[in-house]
Amino acid sequence: DQQVKQNSPSLSVQEGRISILNCDYTNSMFDYFLWYKKYPAEGPTFLISISSIKDKNEDGRFTVFLNKSAKHLSLHIVPSQPGDSAVYFCAASALGAGNMLTFGGGTRLMVKP
């Protein structure tokens, strides 16, 4: 039973355009959400996060939106660059679960020059 789902295994975007990566969750106890970026044969690196008390968090070209009623979050990358090509994982933490994270299956983003 996957509590965090990334339904698009891959996404292809033209350089300079917007990339939108989506994530859905089922556990209403999740109160903190994170996005990680991963290159092949490397560990994931933390990208951006959002608390459930907010609906938007922005950091440079990266913006995360949270829709709690729909149990949905998305990561927007504007403008997309070829170096953004990687696998993106969303992760969630539940209230009272300490630092435990539940990860989605990942979306492979390919940004074409």
Add this chain to the structure above:
Amino acid sequence: DGGITQSPKYLFRKEGQNVTLSCEQNLNHDAMYWYRQDPGQGLRLIYYSQIVNDFQKGDIAEGYSVSREKKESFPLTVTSAQKNPTAFYLCASSKGEIYEQYFGPGTRLTVT
């Protein structure tokens, strides 16, 4: 500079042998984690440790064992009981109440 190191990067073993993967951090983080990633899949939690001398099973602990004798070190042993040990193994750490986990570079284990 601080970080998480995992060694070796690639590891090859024969079926039936136990193998230990190293994970060391100098970030002064309290919590450490082991994940497994299979091709096309997300990260699945094997074991985690919130403090020294204490650890808990994650979602897929069967066939694995860990120890946490020092704050900096959290080695993972893949035993012969693990049915599908070939995978990419990731170690992570986090500090106290902070949610963000920081990952090491990973170890790719191949068992034949």
